[in-house]
Amino acid sequence: MEHGAKVRARYFAALHPSVCMVYFVAAIGLTLACSHPAAAALSLAGGTAFSILLRGGKETANTYKFVLPMFLLIAIGNPLFNHRGATMLFMLFDQWITLEAISYGLVSACTLSAIIVWFACYQQVMTSDKFLYLFGNVAPNTALLITMTLRFIPKLKKDAADIAAAETMLNGRPQRLTQKLGAVMRRLSVLLTMSMEAAVETADSMRARGYGEARRTTFHLFRFDTRSAAIMAAVLSLAAVCTTGRIYGYGCMEFYPRIYAPDADAGGIAMLAAFAAVMFMGAILEMKEAAVWRSCGLTE
Numbered sequence: 001m002e003h004g005a006k007v008r009a010r011y012f013a014a015l016h017p018s019v020c021m022v023y024f025v026a027a028i029g030l031t032l033a034c035s036h037p038a039a040a041a042l043s044l045a046g047g048t049a050f051s052i053l054l055r056g057g058k059e060t061a062n063t064y065k066f067v068l069p070m071f072l073l074i075a076i077g078n079p080l081f082n083h084r085g086a087t088m089l090f091m092l093f094d095q096w097i098t099l100e101a102i103s104y105g106l107v108s109a110c111t112l113s114a115i116i117v118w119f120a121c122y123q124q125v126m127t128s129d130k131f132l133y134l135f136g137n138v139a140p141n142t143a144l145l146i147t148m149t150l151r152f153i154p155k156l157k158k159d160a161a162d163i164a165a166a167e168t169m170l171n172g173r174p175q176r177l178t179q180k181l182g183a184v185m186r187r188l189s190v191l192l193t194m195s196m197e198a199a200v201e202t203a204d205s206m207r208a209r210g211y212g213e214a215r216r217t218t219f220h221l222f223r224f225d226t227r228s229a230a231i232m233a234a235v236l237s238l239a240a241v242c243t244t245g246r247i248y249g250y251g252c253m254e255f256y257p258r259i260y261a262p263d264a265d266a267g268g269i270a271m272l273a274a275f276a277a278v279m280f281m282g283a284i285l286e287m288k289e290a291a292v293w294r295s296c297g298l299t300e
Contacts, residue, residue, distance in 0.1 A: 010054065010125075011289035012282065016228040017130035019235070024122045026239040026278055031114050034242075034251040036261070037103070039275055040110035046279030047117035053286040054124045063120050070116075071109040078105030086257045104255040121282070133222060159194055163187050235281070238274045245271030 012020055031043040051060040078101055080092070085100030164187060171183075245251055250271040254260040262268055 011285045012054070012125045014227070015231060016222050016224045017126070017134050018224070019228045019232045020125050020130065021134060022232060023235050023282065024118065024126065026235055027282075028115055028118050030239065030242050030275060030278060031111060031118065033246055034275065035107065035111070036251050036253045037107050037110070038272055039251055040107050040114060042272070042276050042279050043114035044110055044117065046276070046283060047114050047121060049280065049283035050121050050286065051117055053283055053290070054121055063117060067113045067116055071113050074109035074112065075105045078102075078108065084256050087259075100255045100257070100259055103259060107253070130222075155198075156191065156195065160187065160191055163190050231285075235278065238278045241274035242271055242278065245274070251275065
């Protein structure tokens with residue numbers, strides 16, 4: 001880091017790993033459990049805000065380059081292939097398009113998009129050392145396998161880009177179709193070889209260091225301080241309210257054969273309020289932390 005560079009610490013980076021894990025389990029689990037348009041929209045909005053604050057607008061936009069096509073595919077594909085529902089709107093290709101199928105497709109697309117965004121936030125916060133800190137002693141082999149798997153796709157993308165750049169520098173850009181196919185096959189072969197070598201080297205290195213043989217220590221000294229305890233209590237309390245409401249039928253909408261949602265009484269409003277608090281807690285805490293650092297003149 002250059003001398004005099006201004007930085008800003010992330011709020012979640014200072015929390016105990018168990019708090020971060022519980023928060024993401026609550027956010028993703030509640031998103032999956034609640035089949036309701038309001039819940040899906042709240043989860044997507046909260047996850048997107050959290051992602052922008054954690055990863056920046058550019059990285060979040062890159063995530064949405066994948067999320068938006070998938071959203072459209074599900075939202076459009078469901079009414080085209082699923083013709084259930086009592087409210088028939090119009091015919092397309094001799095098949096009825098129903099309001100229920102359109103609504104279910106939109107909610108499903110929004111829910112899946114929210115989950116992808118939340119997992120992007122999870123990858124930013126729950127680094128491999130934090131994951132191994134939590135599960136390295138309980139299930140060392142499984143924890144290492146999951147950690148390697150989570151790093152696999154980003155590493156593959158980076159390695160593929162490096163291989164393509166190196167081959168372009170050596171041989172130039174392929175012009176004919178046969179040359180392009182040959183280049184793709186060579187790059188794929190090199191990429192698979194590099195991936196297998198990296199996996200074997202990682203496994204041998206961890207085994208040589210005694211990983212999994214005894215109770216493991218960590219180079220990070222995570223402390224479960226008062227702030228972590230307060231956030232943990234808040235997340236568990238809000239998640240308990242949402243879970244109780246879900247058990248009593250709130251936060252869920254029936255789409256077939258007709259759209260039906262429970263009445264918006266006090267219980268439903270309380271559950272949605274708790275749900276919104278969970279989804280926006282990460283963004284609010286990060287915004288609060290950013291405001292504190294800005295007041296001290298330390299910004300990114």
